[in-house]
Amino acid sequence: xxxxxxxxxxxxxxxxxxxxxxxxxxxxxxxxxxxxxxxxxxxxxxxxxxxxxxxxxxxxxxxxxxxxxxxxxxxxxxxxxxxxxxxxxxxxxxxxxxxxxxxxxxxxxxxxxxxxxxxxxxxxxxxxxxxxxxxxxxxxxxxxxxxxxxxxxxxxxxxxxxxxxxxxxxxxxxxxxxxxxxxxxxxxxxxxxxxxxxxxxxxxxxxxxxxxxxxxxxxxxxxxxxxxxxxxxxxxxxxxxxxxxxxxxxxxxxxxxxxxxxxxxxxxxxxxxxxxxxxxxxxxxxxxxxxxxxxxxxxxxxxxxxxxxxxxxxxxxxxxxxxxxxxxxxxxxxxxxxxxxxxxxxxxxxxxxxxxxxxxxxxxxxxxxxxxxxxxxxxxxxxxxxxxxxxxxxxxxxxxxxxxxxxxxxxxxxxxxxxxxxxxxxxxxxxxxxxxxxxxx
Ligand code: SUG
Numbered sequence: 001x002x003x004x005x006x007x008x009x010x011x012x013x014x015x016x017x018x019x020x021x022x023x024x025x026x027x028x029x030x031x032x033x034x035x036x037x038x039x040x041x042x043x044x045x046x047x048x049x050x051x052x053x054x055x056x057x058x059x060x061x062x063x064x065x066x067x068x069x070x071x072x073x074x075x076x077x078x079x080x081x082x083x084x085x086x087x088x089x090x091x092x093x094x095x096x097x098x099x100x101x102x103x104x105x106x107x108x109x110x111x112x113x114x115x116x117x118x119x120x121x122x123x124x125x126x127x128x129x130x131x132x133x134x135x136x137x138x139x140x141x142x143x144x145x146x147x148x149x150x151x152x153x154x155x156x157x158x159x160x161x162x163x164x165x166x167x168x169x170x171x172x173x174x175x176x177x178x179x180x181x182x183x184x185x186x187x188x189x190x191x192x193x194x195x196x197x198x199x200x201x202x203x204x205x206x207x208x209x210x211x212x213x214x215x216x217x218x219x220x221x222x223x224x225x226x227x228x229x230x231x232x233x234x235x236x237x238x239x240x241x242x243x244x245x246x247x248x249x250x251x252x253x254x255x256x257x258x259x260x261x262x263x264x265x266x267x268x269x270x271x272x273x274x275x276x277x278x279x280x281x282x283x284x285x286x287x288x289x290x291x292x293x294x295x296x297x298x299x300x301x302x303x304x305x306x307x308x309x310x311x312x313x314x315x316x317x318x319x320x321x322x323x324x325x326x327x328x329x330x331x332x333x334x335x336x337x338x339x340x341x342x343x344x345x346x347x348x349x350x351x352x353x354x355x356x357x358x359x360x361x362x363x364x365x366x367x368x369x370x371x372x373x374x375x376x377x378x379x380x381x382x383x384x385x386x387x388x389x390x391x392x393x394x395x396x397x398x399x400x401x402x403x404x405x406x407x408x409x410x411x412x413x414x415x416x417x418x419x420x421x422x423x424x425x426x427x428x429x430x431x432x433x434x435x436x437x438x439x440x441x
Pocket of ligand 1: 017018019020021022023025028029102104107109110138175242243245246362363364365367368369
């Protein structure tokens with residue numbers, strides 16, 4: 001039995017905007033207040049899903065979460081009619097208005113941490129939804145995410161609510177988790193990456209704690225010998241690597257990371273990982289450390305090279321590793337040469353460059369936009385088929401987006417009740433479209 005990585009992406013919502021809300025996220029901060037294009041954002045996301053599905057990879061689609069979140073505005077003391085709440089939020093605290101309307105749930109790599117059934121004693125895949133408690137706008141996601149993910153797996157999946165505990169249990173999901181395995185996807189080793197504890201970064205607050213990774217490993221029933229905790233390098237966090245997947249990527253027996261991804265005292269854990277991998281998988285773990293001489297940390301973060309999405313494409317019965325890089329990787333000489341070299345060395349069989357400009361400007365690349373779910377064939381058969389990517393669903397969604405999404409949005413527009421009501425209706429139209437069983441491919 002082999003395990004295949006299904007991919008879960010979420011459609012970008014109609015209130016997608018640049019609020020500058022991302023903690024320690026340089027791209028988000030640099031684009032704060034600029035005019036966004038929600039329609040382009042949603043279509044760029046769908047283009048990536050089409051590409052992945054076309055490679056023979058199971059692709060699941062979630063609808064946008066309903067925004068603006070009036071419950072938040074009310075809870076934070078805004079009152080009156082919905083129109084009045086929006087107006088007073090804009091004048092009194094536009095950051096709260098922006099948080100209430102944020103479409104950050106599109107970055108599904110932060111939705112949950114996933115343990116496939118082969119790694120746990122639970123007898124089925126286990127997922128813990130991320131609490132995202134480092135930021136206001138992202139902390140709103142977990143209640144809906146729990147419902148959304150649970151609905152994808154009507155049978156036999158254990159989807160758990162976010163960790164309690166607030167700041168000491170800050171958890172950002174799969175973006176800070178790497179699972180290494182053999183080519184059959186079984187017998188995984190789990191690396192949790194955290195940022196708290198000395199030496200601390202000087203400029204940005206680390207978003208993930210070690211205690212959160214430990215709690216998830218414990219509650220998912222992972223064997224202690226197969227769990228590893230790496231500390232993020234404080235220099236990486238300060239340079240804008242607010243998640244590990246901005247400076248490291250992994251797929252099966254491959255781990256590629258920037259030399260400044262992990263703090264020096266993670267060396268022992270890395271050595272233990274190598275030894276354990278060789279014992280369990282019976283072959284060496286391939287670790288490629290990219291030096292600062294070859295690729296400056298700043299360029300790694302600007303291009304999001306390490307946030308490329310690696311998938312195993314099944315083509316004419318052969319399994320080929322394909323890497324989806326942001327177009328920014330192609331536009332930078334160093335990263336373009338690097339990916340070409342990795343292809344020439346057969347680390348990857350093919351590369352595609354994807355334009356995700358609207359997501360990139362909020363600090364999210366291809367890998368941020370997908371949650372990986374290693375599933376057996378039998379488990380794939382249990383998925384809710386109405387969430388699977390199909391040609392007809394793709395064209396229905398494009399029609400809705402082209403018809404209903406704005407092509408320009410600025411923060412002040414979020415105080416316009418008509419724009420917000422239309423956005424909420426559009427979210428419902430998309431959710432209904434995805435619930436219909438128009439299953440043909
Ligand atoms: O949490 N950006 C997200 C980007 C998440 C990227 N995910 C991964 N690396 N896996 C974040 O910082 C920006 C919102 C704004 O600018 O309004 C934002 O939330």
